[in-house]
Amino acid sequence: MKKRIGILLFVLTFVMEIVLCSILFNRIDTFKIDTVKVNECKKSIEENYNNIDLYNKELDYTIIDNNEKLIYKTTKSQSNNINEAIKNNNIILDIKQDDIVVGKLLINNNTKELVNKYKSYLLYTLISISTFQLFIMISYIIYLNKKIIKPFKDLNKFASRVAEGNLDIPLKMDKGHNFGEFTEAFDLMRSELKKARINEKKANDDKKEMVAKLSHDIKTPVASIKSTSELGYEVSKDDKTKNYFNQINIKTDQIKLLVDNLFNSSIGEITEIEVNPYNYESNILYELINNADYLEKLNTYSIPKCSIFIDKVRMQQVFDNIFNNSYKYANTKIDINIKKDNEYLVISIRDYGKGVNELDLPFLKEKYRRGSDVKDKDGAGLGLHLSDYFMDKMNGKLEIYNSNPGFIVTIYIRVI
Numbered sequence: 001m002k003k004r005i006g007i008l009l010f011v012l013t014f015v016m017e018i019v020l021c022s023i024l025f026n027r028i029d030t031f032k033i034d035t036v037k038v039n040e041c042k043k044s045i046e047e048n049y050n051n052i053d054l055y056n057k058e059l060d061y062t063i064i065d066n067n068e069k070l071i072y073k074t075t076k077s078q079s080n081n082i083n084e085a086i087k088n089n090n091i092i093l094d095i096k097q098d099d100i101v102v103g104k105l106l107i108n109n110n111t112k113e114l115v116n117k118y119k120s121y122l123l124y125t126l127i128s129i130s131t132f133q134l135f136i137m138i139s140y141i142i143y144l145n146k147k148i149i150k151p152f153k154d155l156n157k158f159a160s161r162v163a164e165g166n167l168d169i170p171l172k173m174d175k176g177h178n179f180g181e182f183t184e185a186f187d188l189m190r191s192e193l194k195k196a197r198i199n200e201k202k203a204n205d206d207k208k209e210m211v212a213k214l215s216h217d218i219k220t221p222v223a224s225i226k227s228t229s230e231l232g233y234e235v236s237k238d239d240k241t242k243n244y245f246n247q248i249n250i251k252t253d254q255i256k257l258l259v260d261n262l263f264n265s266s267i268g269e270i271t272e273i274e275v276n277p278y279n280y281e282s283n284i285l286y287e288l289i290n291n292a293d294y295l296e297k298l299n300t301y302s303i304p305k306c307s308i309f310i311d312k313v314r315m316q317q318v319f320d321n322i323f324n325n326s327y328k329y330a331n332t333k334i335d336i337n338i339k340k341d342n343e344y345l346v347i348s349i350r351d352y353g354k355g356v357n358e359l360d361l362p363f364l365k366e367k368y369r370r371g372s373d374v375k376d377k378d379g380a381g382l383g384l385h386l387s388d389y390f391m392d393k394m395n396g397k398l399e400i401y402n403s404n405p406g407f408i409v410t411i412y413i414r415v416i
Contacts, residue, residue: 042105060074064081066104076108077106078090085104229248233249254291289301297326301337306340308345309414310394314390314393321383321386334350340415344415350409353407354405355406365398367382368382394413395414396414
């Protein structure tokens with residue numbers, strides 16, 4: 001309401017200023033000598049030249065004869081002779097008797113004086129109105145600062161605090177300004193965000209607790225499987241059976257390690273999977289590859305001797321993911337080719353299935369992305385994503401290609 005009154009006052013004074021200026025400027029045109037009165041005055045003097053009492057006294061003037069001798073002068077007359085009349089910009093007229101010029105009529109011309117007077121009046125008026133307008137503007141600026149700018153800055157600071165995650169400081173309630181209606185809503189938003197954060201933390205804590213319990217519970221059957229496999233290995237008579245039990249034993253160790261990682265991740269605030277690469281001799285890859293190829297679909301291969309930079313556990317997961325994908329989607333023989341290429345040991349693993357859709361190929365390393373033609377197969381779309389992540393953390397890389405026929409995964413392991 002106050003804002004509207006301020007704007008209305010400013011508009012009214014502005015209109016008043018324009019109207020007043022228009023009136024005063026129009027009145028300037030009225031400050032001219034009235035020629036009718038001048039002619040009437042001259043006629044009256046000529047008709048009553050010898051009788052001063054009958055002269056027209058509506059104007060201020062001086063009468064002199066041809067010799068500039070003063071004959072008559074009104075009280076406010078400015079001039080006594082022609083020179084003064086010219087200097088004062090007076091009107092000079094001939095006085096005639098019987099068509100003979102007998103003297104001069106010097107009539108005061110006060111137009112300039114009146115114009116100056118009205119100019120001063122106009123200036124004072126404009127100064128007064130402008131001062132009043134300035135007062136209104138200053139008052140309005142103070143009002144804007146108090147009712148709009150300052151509350152807006154407070155809202156901006158509040159929004160910054162919320163964006164930074166500080167949800168503990170409430171927003172001061174003040175319904176006396178234009179943003180008063182929003183302060184309550186904004187503070188309600190802060191309260192709801194704080195509640196949501198508390199609920200989210202509780203949900204995360206509950207999830208971590210559940211994962212920790214499951215991890216602990218999984219260890220028990222895994223330990224039983226391991227002890228049983230070790231016993232089976234010891235009592236087996238033929239090498240093939242011993243190899244099967246050994247594979248079970250190796251996989252239980254791997255499961256135990258992964259469960260331990262899962263347990264540690266659920267307890268701590270770990271935001272990414274830990275990868276700790278070290279230097280190994282390349283012949284360690286025989287063990288990792290053979291462990292992954294538990295269906296024995298791999299051809300013979302050889303590994304060049306060199307030092308490589310890997311995390312043994314994560315490298316085992318990479319091979320496991322690749323071989324499991326081949327078993328699941330292709331179920332063919334697998335060829336592997338290993339060579340040293342400058343700073344990398346390059347391992348190409350190829351199956352002879354139908355490959356993947358070319359449109360899906362660029363996206364298969366993304367999280368939860370799977371080929372459009374494998375919807376009937378179980379899977380979460382994490383195998384290639386995790387493998388690519390692990391290789392990147394080990395300063396290597398992973399590339400995938402379609403072959404004709406088949407699918408190729410190429411691993412680049414950093415050589416030291």
